[in-house]
Amino acid sequence: MAVMTRPLLNRRLAAFGTTIFAEMSALALRTGAINLGQGFPDTDGPEQIREAAVRALRDGRGNQYPPGPGVPELREAVAEHQLKHYGLTYDPDTEVLVTVGATEAIAASLLALLEPGDEVIALEPYYDSYAACIAMAGGTRVPVTLRPHDGAFRLDLDELRAEVTDRTRLILLNTPHNPTGTVLSRAELTVIAELAQERNLLVVTDEVYEHLVFDGAEHLPIASLPGMRERTVTIGSAGKTFSFTGWKVGWITATPELTAAVRSAKQFLTYVASGPFQYAVAEALRLPDTYFDDLRADLLARRDLLSDGLAGAGFTVYRPAGTYFVTADIRPLGTSDGIAFCRALPERAGVVAIPNAVFYDHREAGAPFVRFAFCKRTAVLQEAVERLGRLTR
Numbered sequence: 001m002a003v004m005t006r007p008l009l010n011r012r013l014a015a016f017g018t019t020i021f022a023e024m025s026a027l028a029l030r031t032g033a034i035n036l037g038q039g040f041p042d043t044d045g046p047e048q049i050r051e052a053a054v055r056a057l058r059d060g061r062g063n064q065y066p067p068g069p070g071v072p073e074l075r076e077a078v079a080e081h082q083l084k085h086y087g088l089t090y091d092p093d094t095e096v097l098v099t100v101g102a103t104e105a106i107a108a109s110l111l112a113l114l115e116p117g118d119e120v121i122a123l124e125p126y127y128d129s130y131a132a133c134i135a136m137a138g139g140t141r142v143p144v145t146l147r148p149h150d151g152a153f154r155l156d157l158d159e160l161r162a163e164v165t166d167r168t169r170l171i172l173l174n175t176p177h178n179p180t181g182t183v184l185s186r187a188e189l190t191v192i193a194e195l196a197q198e199r200n201l202l203v204v205t206d207e208v209y210e211h212l213v214f215d216g217a218e219h220l221p222i223a224s225l226p227g228m229r230e231r232t233v234t235i236g237s238a239g240k241t242f243s244f245t246g247w248k249v250g251w252i253t254a255t256p257e258l259t260a261a262v263r264s265a266k267q268f269l270t271y272v273a274s275g276p277f278q279y280a281v282a283e284a285l286r287l288p289d290t291y292f293d294d295l296r297a298d299l300l301a302r303r304d305l306l307s308d309g310l311a312g313a314g315f316t317v318y319r320p321a322g323t324y325f326v327t328a329d330i331r332p333l334g335t336s337d338g339i340a341f342c343r344a345l346p347e348r349a350g351v352v353a354i355p356n357a358v359f360y361d362h363r364e365a366g367a368p369f370v371r372f373a374f375c376k377r378t379a380v381l382q383e384a385v386e387r388l389g390r391l392t393r
Helices: 020-031 047-058 072-086 101-113 128-136 157-163 186-198 256-266 275-284 289-312 338-349 378-392
Strands: 096-099 119-124 140-145 147-149 152-154 168-174 202-206 232-237 250-253 316-318 325-329 369-373
Touching: 020 338, 047 275, 072 096, 072 232, 072 250, 072 275, 096 101, 096 256, 101 128, 101 168, 101 202, 101 232, 101 250, 101 256, 119 128, 128 140, 128 168, 140 157, 157 186, 168 186, 186 202, 232 256, 250 256, 289 316, 289 325, 289 378, 338 369, 338 378
Parallel strands: 119 140, 119 168, 168 202, 202 232
Antiparallel strands: 096 250, 147 152, 232 250, 316 325, 325 369
């Protein structure tokens, strides 16, 4: 029998292996630690939206294949949402595409828009699927690092400009930004928009935390800036806003040409999914403004509970302007190896966190930072804070 000598996993994916989320979640199960690593809520979203999904199931809506672009009700609701919140007008028939969460939207966008060798600028640290999707598309990722400054992580616009070359195809944005919690300002987005137009670049922007912004921060879609609608693919998702992450309902909004391109890739990934949940998310997007206001206020209180607890436990805390996550610097605790720290933390304190270094190409830049999720019940966060206090006792 012939011996297979060629590696089974293709070289584009060989570097990725098991995600850090799987590793740390398994560690939480094995040790009984509180899992503040993976970013999912530990309670369901609004009861009326859950019942809308049940009603769709019972009424036979979505139990068979839904339309490839997504059910019309959801595409219309997405278009209404973009108009209501941002003044962006999209045709639900030609400029909205429903995807299996934001992760598929990212994958389909990059597979559709990149040729092998194209360069993609991504803000570092970045969500791990970005790197894998760029690799699967045959692109080359070019990180631009967000660096800590005055209590937050900041983008160096001069560094961003310097990284654009003749091979750059697109800029992959994420704002509000996971894991740092940075929300790019109007001034920063204006410079990025001018650069994209000057160098004829596309922009793919992951805005899944759009409604989770705090302390007066403004979420501004870059597509709303002059000259950007025609070159931007905007990605949204129901999971984070409505606390139904398991439903995996996301979407893109873009021009007909960009939407058609992304749909060409998406149709050969999953084709369709989440039929009954699409109807429920359509209702969720039409919830009154009070829902979004209450969500922000609730998460703000949880953010402050965890941030104060981390500071009390000896960490340097970067209080986020958005998202589910707090980044903390472990150096005041006498160490700078975040990966080793997070692997030991469940045994030391009964809490799981994620090392930010895994989100960097420049591992040394992220080495001392770790990420904690605050999208958990208040009682869980209080217990986690109590446990983390052991680190300095």
